[in-house]
Amino acid sequence: MPHILPKLTAIINSKAPFSNTAGKDALDIALIFGSFEQPTSLFFQGDGVWQLIQEQNGALISVKDYLKTFAAFEFYDLENIYVCQESLFQRSLTTDFHIEKVQVLAKKKFADKLATHHTVLRF
Amino acid sequence: MPTLHIVRQSTFNSDDFTQCLQVLRNNDVIVFIDDGCYNLHHPLISTIGSEANIQLSVIDKHAKARGITIDESLYTIINMNNLVELTLTTNRVITWQ
Amino acid sequence: MKKIAVVVTTPPYSNLSVTALDYVETALKSGVELVGVFFYQDGVMHANQQAQIASDEFQCLQQWQLLHQRFQLPLHLCITAAEKRGLSDGQPNNIHPNFTVSGLGELVELVNKADRLVQF
Numbered sequence: 001m002p003h004i005l006p007k008l009t010a011i012i013n014s015k016a017p018f019s020n021t022a023g024k025d026a027l028d029i030a031l032i033f034g035s036f037e038q039p040t041s042l043f044f045q046g047d048g049v050w051q052l053i054q055e056q057n058g059a060l061i062s063v064k065d066y067l068k069t070f071a072a073f074e075f076y077d078l079e080n081i082y083v084c085q086e087s088l089f090q091r092s093l094t095t096d097f098h099i100e101k102v103q104v105l106a107k108k109k110f111a112d113k114l115a116t117h118h119t120v121l122r123f
Numbered sequence: 124m125p126t127l128h129i130v131r132q133s134t135f136n137s138d139d140f141t142q143c144l145q146v147l148r149n150n151d152v153i154v155f156i157d158d159g160c161y162n163l164h165h166p167l168i169s170t171i172g173s174e175a176n177i178q179l180s181v182i183d184k185h186a187k188a189r190g191i192t193i194d195e196s197l198y199t200i201i202n203m204n205n206l207v208e209l210t211l212t213t214n215r216v217i218t219w220q
Numbered sequence: 221m222k223k224i225a226v227v228v229t230t231p232p233y234s235n236l237s238v239t240a241l242d243y244v245e246t247a248l249k250s251g252v253e254l255v256g257v258f259f260y261q262d263g264v265m266h267a268n269q270q271a272q273i274a275s276d277e278f279q280c281l282q283q284w285q286l287l288h289q290r291f292q293l294p295l296h297l298c299i300t301a302a303e304k305r306g307l308s309d310g311q312p313n314n315i316h317p318n319f320t321v322s323g324l325g326e327l328v329e330l331v332n333k334a335d336r337l338v339q340f
Contacts, residue, residue: 033327119337
């Protein structure tokens, strides 16, 4: 019997935040899915991890700072936030993020977690 | 619970295929389509261990259109009908583009 | 019978969109039920009926129309993404009538209706 369990959706963020709208477009989907009570997880991989680092100021280059909205994830029931440890390591980044409750996962665990989801969108 | 990975970009141009390999699990299926066909002879292919039992497939006309030869000992040659079938026989689809 | 939903994010002037159309057409012709196509990001430009494409180039909009008419394929347009790109269902209306003006809530619907979602 299909669909007895709610369908888990994963959104992978793979782009740096400012030069294109991928991060904002993914955020819009996440917030709508959250407000429709659709269980949704966010994954940050590759250059997507740049969306999470501290001390960013898009206003300096006229980007509307959508990253601030990440602080509202909990309000939208978006509580599963996963970051690829290998992607952080490749970029010499630490685990100091501008939001809390982020889970940094080693490659295998990141892959296993992603594979628990039914639908995957990637931006 | 295999995942179908649809790879659409050349890894000489983007990090997408590398990220696909980061989340690859045993018994997954990779299909190279569009500019993903440019990865067929990339050294990254050899990093996929045979023990992982990954099915590597290529859409025939996408490789042919680009003048890329397909090593049939490595790759399964498929068409669009097969890609639709793979969508249904695997458990989820991730498009790397 | 399993159902598929498709998300298109690539513009009509990209060959990537030809692949998306090929996939959708192949699925429909093989009898798979497509619950709908959701156009997002640059994908919304497929609905622009004012776009001028040289007659010897691939006509994406014409193909979507054919699939919509032959298979009653729902074509949903994210209106926020569309308006950002100069598309409007007001006056003048440049959105092709085969497309349904929708929001991201429709994507939630499609995810729930479909057994698989494929992004192009």
